[in-house]
Amino acid sequence: MNRRILVWLVATVALLFARITGAEAQTKVPRIGYLGAFTPSASAPLIDAFRQGLQELQYVEGRNTLIDYRWAEGTPKRFPVLIGELIDLRVDVIVTQSNAAVAALQRATRTIPIVVAGMGDPVASGFVVSLARPGGNITGLSNQAEDYAGKWLELLGEAVPKISRVAVIAISQAASHHSYWTQIQTAAQALRIALQRQDVTVPDEIEHAFASLIRGHPQGLIVLPHAVTIERRTQIAVLATKYRLPSIYPFSLFVTAGGLMSYGTNLAGLHRRAATYVDKILKGAKPADLPVEQPTKFELIINLKAAKQIGLTIPPNVLARADKVIK
Numbered sequence: 001m002n003r004r005i006l007v008w009l010v011a012t013v014a015l016l017f018a019r020i021t022g023a024e025a026q027t028k029v030p031r032i033g034y035l036g037a038f039t040p041s042a043s044a045p046l047i048d049a050f051r052q053g054l055q056e057l058q059y060v061e062g063r064n065t066l067i068d069y070r071w072a073e074g075t076p077k078r079f080p081v082l083i084g085e086l087i088d089l090r091v092d093v094i095v096t097q098s099n100a101a102v103a104a105l106q107r108a109t110r111t112i113p114i115v116v117a118g119m120g121d122p123v124a125s126g127f128v129v130s131l132a133r134p135g136g137n138i139t140g141l142s143n144q145a146e147d148y149a150g151k152w153l154e155l156l157g158e159a160v161p162k163i164s165r166v167a168v169i170a171i172s173q174a175a176s177h178h179s180y181w182t183q184i185q186t187a188a189q190a191l192r193i194a195l196q197r198q199d200v201t202v203p204d205e206i207e208h209a210f211a212s213l214i215r216g217h218p219q220g221l222i223v224l225p226h227a228v229t230i231e232r233r234t235q236i237a238v239l240a241t242k243y244r245l246p247s248i249y250p251f252s253l254f255v256t257a258g259g260l261m262s263y264g265t266n267l268a269g270l271h272r273r274a275a276t277y278v279d280k281i282l283k284g285a286k287p288a289d290l291p292v293e294q295p296t297k298f299e300l301i302i303n304l305k306a307a308k309q310i311g312l313t314i315p316p317n318v319l320a321r322a323d324k325v326i327k
Helices: 003-027 040-056 076-088 099-108 149-159 176-191 203-216 227-231 233-242 252-256 267-282 304-309
Strands: 031-036 066-071 093-096 114-119 138-142 165-171 194-200 220-223 247-249 261-264 299-303 324-326
Touching: 031 040, 031 076, 040 066, 040 267, 066 076, 076 099, 093 099, 093 267, 099 114, 099 138, 114 267, 138 267, 149 176, 149 220, 149 247, 149 261, 165 176, 165 203, 165 227, 176 194, 194 203, 203 227, 203 233, 227 233, 233 247, 233 252, 233 304, 252 261, 252 299, 252 324, 299 304, 304 324
Parallel strands: 031 066, 031 093, 093 114, 114 138, 165 194, 165 220, 220 247, 247 261, 299 324
Antiparallel strands: 261 299
16 A cells, blocks of 8 residues: 555544544533432432532533432441442542541542532541642532531520530441530530430431430430431431420421421532532542632521420520521
């Protein structure tokens, strides 16, 4: 074959290949993995907010974006298998919420970008080097719950005057709960309130935990944030009503499930904001360089229906401070 023709053929094939691969790169559909700590139904408000955030940035699920969901259903020990499935799918980024999920992801991969829609104390938990410069493959938003754990006790004391003994439901294996517990203890000393801690390991222990803590005759209850407590929030609210326990929770999800009060960040809002991190990462940004965002607004939600069920009258000064009152 004529050398000139051969060179022309090679050049033509190379050009065609470049155009084809270039076109494929331009039409590549982003693949997002979502690792849910709860069930799909329990997470519905959060997923709706995340999808809304994506749509505002022109990512439409099923049209130009794929989202692969995996659900732990309140059982953290399922995380390793679910994470393995997402890794095998070669997702471009993984979105999650809950420290237990982040810890499992950190053990599984140091390369796939991870966006967290609400994590507690990311520096102390070892997820990031600093809030300004995460330094690894994890970034996102902090729920900053450890900074206002003592506030839960203060608000409970204001809602239930003369309260003297409060129970706290914690998850024994949750490292962040040590920080919450320390903050609550400090507030309890100042308010002269006795504390009773009740640890839970798995979701099925919730009912037994209530039967055990009620023997200490608490006058109020604080439920700490965790995949287990959020997944079982309706059950917890029902039991709190059954035992006529005024209770305060970290997120509004508990109140809409029948709980009395909540004070904290808006989880749905954090999920909506998480979409902006996904967008930046898909456009080439590195998680190590994306600062962890801290919440600027905390909301107090009060459920008057729940108050009526346990025979509690919320003082007017507390109601006046509520961001939302469910009647």
